[in-house]
Amino acid sequence: MIKQFFKLFPLAAASLFVFAACNSAENKDLKINDLEYFANRGVNVLVYSNTFSGGFNDEKDSGIEIIHHGVRTVQGGAIRLSNTPEQWDLVPATTSREVNTDDNSIEVGLRYDDYDFDSRVVVTGKGDAFEIAVYLDKPVPAELVGDAGFNLEFLPSQYWLKTYIIDGKPERFPRYAVSNTVARPNSEKIKQYKGYKTYDDRGTDQFVDPLPLATGHEILMAPDDPERTIKVTSEGADLNLYDGRILAQNGWFVLRSLLPAGQTGKVLSWTIEPNSIDGWIREPNIGFSQVGYMPDQPKVAVIELDKNDKILGKASICKVNDDGSTKTVYTGPTDTWGPYFKYNYVKFDFSKVQEPGVYFIKYGDTQTGNFIINDDVYDHITDATSDVWIPIHMNHVTVNEGYRIWHGEPFREGYLQAPVNTDHFDLHGQGPTTDTKYKGLELIPGLNVGGYFDAGDFDIETGSNIGVVQNLTSIWERFHPMRDYTFVDEYQRYVDLHRPDGKPDIIEYLEHGVLNIVAQAENIGHMSQTLTNSVLDNYHHLGDAASITDGLHYDPRLKPYQKSADGKSSGTPDDMWAFTSRNPSSDFRAATCLAAASRALKGYNDDLAARALKESKRLLKEATELMQSSGRGAGNDMAANLQLYISTGEQQYLDRFKDQINRSLSRSAINSLTTALEAIPYMDDAYKESLRPAVEQYKHYIDSLETDNPYGVPIGLGNWAGSGSVVSFGSTICMASSYFPDIISKDEAFKATSFLFGCHPYHNYSLVAAVGAARPKQVFYGNNRADLSFIPGNVAPGLLFRKPDHFENYDDWPFLWGQNEGTIGGNVSYLTFGLAFKNLMGR
Numbered sequence: 001m002i003k004q005f006f007k008l009f010p011l012a013a014a015s016l017f018v019f020a021a022c023n024s025a026e027n028k029d030l031k032i033n034d035l036e037y038f039a040n041r042g043v044n045v046l047v048y049s050n051t052f053s054g055g056f057n058d059e060k061d062s063g064i065e066i067i068h069h070g071v072r073t074v075q076g077g078a079i080r081l082s083n084t085p086e087q088w089d090l091v092p093a094t095t096s097r098e099v100n101t102d103d104n105s106i107e108v109g110l111r112y113d114d115y116d117f118d119s120r121v122v123v124t125g126k127g128d129a130f131e132i133a134v135y136l137d138k139p140v141p142a143e144l145v146g147d148a149g150f151n152l153e154f155l156p157s158q159y160w161l162k163t164y165i166i167d168g169k170p171e172r173f174p175r176y177a178v179s180n181t182v183a184r185p186n187s188e189k190i191k192q193y194k195g196y197k198t199y200d201d202r203g204t205d206q207f208v209d210p211l212p213l214a215t216g217h218e219i220l221m222a223p224d225d226p227e228r229t230i231k232v233t234s235e236g237a238d239l240n241l242y243d244g245r246i247l248a249q250n251g252w253f254v255l256r257s258l259l260p261a262g263q264t265g266k267v268l269s270w271t272i273e274p275n276s277i278d279g280w281i282r283e284p285n286i287g288f289s290q291v292g293y294m295p296d297q298p299k300v301a302v303i304e305l306d307k308n309d310k311i312l313g314k315a316s317i318c319k320v321n322d323d324g325s326t327k328t329v330y331t332g333p334t335d336t337w338g339p340y341f342k343y344n345y346v347k348f349d350f351s352k353v354q355e356p357g358v359y360f361i362k363y364g365d366t367q368t369g370n371f372i373i374n375d376d377v378y379d380h381i382t383d384a385t386s387d388v389w390i391p392i393h394m395n396h397v398t399v400n401e402g403y404r405i406w407h408g409e410p411f412r413e414g415y416l417q418a419p420v421n422t423d424h425f426d427l428h429g430q431g432p433t434t435d436t437k438y439k440g441l442e443l444i445p446g447l448n449v450g451g452y453f454d455a456g457d458f459d460i461e462t463g464s465n466i467g468v469v470q471n472l473t474s475i476w477e478r479f480h481p482m483r484d485y486t487f488v489d490e491y492q493r494y495v496d497l498h499r500p501d502g503k504p505d506i507i508e509y510l511e512h513g514v515l516n517i518v519a520q521a522e523n524i525g526h527m528s529q530t531l532t533n534s535v536l537d538n539y540h541h542l543g544d545a546a547s548i549t550d551g552l553h554y555d556p557r558l559k560p561y562q563k564s565a566d567g568k569s570s571g572t573p574d575d576m577w578a579f580t581s582r583n584p585s586s587d588f589r590a591a592t593c594l595a596a597a598s599r600a601l602k603g604y605n606d607d608l609a610a611r612a613l614k615e616s617k618r619l620l621k622e623a624t625e626l627m628q629s630s631g632r633g634a635g636n637d638m639a640a641n642l643q644l645y646i647s648t649g650e651q652q653y654l655d656r657f658k659d660q661i662n663r664s665l666s667r668s669a670i671n672s673l674t675t676a677l678e679a680i681p682y683m684d685d686a687y688k689e690s691l692r693p694a695v696e697q698y699k700h701y702i703d704s705l706e707t708d709n710p711y712g713v714p715i716g717l718g719n720w721a722g723s724g725s726v727v728s729f730g731s732t733i734c735m736a737s738s739y740f741p742d743i744i745s746k747d748e749a750f751k752a753t754s755f756l757f758g759c760h761p762y763h764n765y766s767l768v769a770a771v772g773a774a775r776p777k778q779v780f781y782g783n784n785r786a787d788l789s790f791i792p793g794n795v796a797p798g799l800l801f802r803k804p805d806h807f808e809n810y811d812d813w814p815f816l817w818g819q820n821e822g823t824i825g826g827n828v829s830y831l832t833f834g835l836a837f838k839n840l841m842g843r
């Protein structure tokens with residue numbers, strides 16, 4: 001009824017809106033909605049919709065959260081045991097969560113098992129404010145008095161440089177962490193995750209504790225920015241404001257009150273008033289391909305709208321002329337897709353615009369940055385990843401670029417055998433045996449060669465390094481890219497970006513990966529799980545990888561920080577460890593990738609090709625026997641069986657592959673179609689034809705995504721955002737379309753590129769660093785994240801889903817790995833996709 005009225009009388013509707021916006025009687029009560037959070041215009045208060053995870057402790061995305069005018073600016077509301085908790089400080093378990101719509105409150109039970117300490121936090125909506133109250137049935141345990149407090153954390157990038165007023169005194173949030181600290185004895189430090197320490201105390205036996213920036217009973221934050229204004233009042237206890245970045249660059253501003261000693265019942269009460277802007281409507285987010293479009297490709301923008309926003313029936317394309325003037329060249333209808341989680345979506349198809357040039361999109365008053373239409377817009381989408389990101393992640397070499405050293409040669413002292421029964425902080429572990437000839441903490445020679453840093457950290461994850469070698473081999477065999485803009489000298493252990501050396505870069509990258517896998521096979525005897533940090537205080541390293549360890553062999557006979565007379569060893573236990581518990585499936589995968597890589601390396605490095613083949617045969621034999629004797633059956637890995645068939649031509653692998661692929665395809669084509677298609681060049685025509693039903697099934701899957709979400713790609717809702725699935729989706733489409741163009745049109749592949757390059761929820765920036773015409777993302781969780789920067793070519797995981805209905809990707813705060821990290825595995829997959837895509841498009 002109302003809709004009809006708006007349609008018939010758009011002018012009347014507009015003036016009605018103005019009236020509503022000026023009417024201060026708008027109801028701003030924070031009421032619990034159907035999704036169990038408090039909401040009014042512009043303010044969402046989530047109470048443990050997202051709980052602290054056990055795996056990585058404090059990920060800065062749990063507890064009591066505020067999504068303030070579209071941006072999640074507050075999180076972490078919980079009982080915490082320090083002033084500015086770090087990632088590896090203890091977090092409470094959530095023992096209960098109760099939503100009481102009758103009295104508009106949500107109550108959670110929190111518990112620290114280590115201290116047998118329970119508390120209840122009750123959040124109650126009271127008009128346009130809410131109260132946070134803490135209840136105790138038993139007093140704070142004696143050992144936590146002075147440590148247990150209620151903390152709420154504020155996103156630094158949304159508050160720095162803005163003002164705050166505490167008990168009437170004006171102050172400014174600091175852009176960089178520069179405030180006072182005190183050193184206290186370690187005996188007073190609350191223990192950290194699994195007893196590890198995040199800091200190196202340099203022998204002082206003291207830890208650093210930040211002092212408050214300010215203290216008071218009422219704080220008004222960001223009165224200068226209505227979208228961020230929040231007032232917090234504490235009934236009794238002092239409110240202390242801390243800067244969490246003093247201890248850890250990923251820290252937030254922390255507001256904290258200590259819990260009183262010896263009391264039970266309601267022990268703490270804060271009143272929080274987040275400002276809600278009258279009639280606030282989030283600005284439309286026009287998703288489009290920042291990289292641009294080829295003239296004859298489909299061009300569909302997806303416009304994300306506030307559910308309070310009115311849908312406009314038309315949008316336009318404007319052209320930027322040579323003289324800088326602009327002209328509307330196309331106006332067309334929008335097509336309503338409908339609601340998807342928090343927002344409404346409409347699509348705007350402008351495929352008819354085909355003339356090469358510079359354009360932008362206009363929807364109402366919103367206008368995008370510019371993009372290009374031309375044949376060659378996708379020609380360089382993989383260059384930054386290939387020329388810059390991948391070589392910067394080469395381990396055990398110095399990497400130079402122009403005037404800049406990205407990192408020196410890391411881990412010169414090599415790797416020690418991890419001691420038995422070690423439970424590691426990065427989710428690995430050494431079992432009760434070493435499965436090698438080495439004793440715990442003994443040097444395993446020869447491992448500090450080749451290999452790739454895993455991600456924003458510097459460990460070698462053997463599993464992903466195996467995948468990387470496999471993918472680089474497949475890239476070489478499928479596309480033979482001769483691109484040569486990287487100088488790699490394994491003897492000098494030196495890499496120089498943008499310097500051609502006469503060898504194809506892909507072969508050099510492949511060689512670098514193989515060097516480490518062969519070294520593991522030769523020196524450990526099998527694959528490690530990981531080569532990684534032994535101490536937590538150098539695991540979170542930010543800066544030059546060569547300075548993670550001191551480069552000297554660890555000698556426990558020396559005191560910490562003491563060097564031997566010959567200058568070759570030290571008493572500092574910073575050496576990396578090899579976790580060597582044997583896993584025959586990992587050896588089986590290594591055998592496969594080494595067999596394939598040895599083919600590719602022939603003629604480039606015959607010695608390494610021969611060593612790779614020798615180790616491949618040995619590992620394959622041993623892994624097969626181990627798997628058989630443990631009853632696990634040999635080779636339950638169809639991709640590996642295919643590769644082994646290609647390498648050896650042996651019927652047994654072909655039989656196993658065919659059997660597995662048939663069973664797998666009959667379950668679902670979605671996960672195994674790529675592997676099935678990869679086999680086509682090595683099989684007969686009948687095999688290819690037998691895949692037709694699976695390809696048809698995949699086409700149905702592609703079509704079904706059009707109704708699943710407005711972007712028509714698989715969108716993941718996990719704790720690590722899903723651009724990796726979009727890359728795989730794109731790769732499968734490219735391969736399927738090249739073999740079965742009658743079933744899957746190559747146009748489907750543009751859904752993947754558009755999503756990656758800007759047509760996605762939350763904002764419209766390209767998720768690939770430095771790739772994208774007007775606006776690639778600016779910050780990533782690379783190893784240079786402390787500089788709020790990026791490493792070119794990195795693919796961000798992208799749109800992280802926060803329960804129950806919020807997608808986000810911070811572009812001013814790099815430190816959430818689930819949205820902004822990139823991995824060696826993921827970036828090599830992107831390279832594979834990009835090359836396949838360009839190949840399919842005839843570029």
Ligand SMILES: [Ca+2]
Pocket residue numbers: 426454455457458459461
């Ligand atoms: Ca890692």
Ligand SMILES: [Ca+2]
Pocket residue numbers: 483484485486487488500501502503504505508
């Ligand atoms: Ca080269």
Ligand SMILES: [Ca+2]
Pocket residue numbers: 413549550551552553554570572573574575
């Ligand atoms: Ca050392």
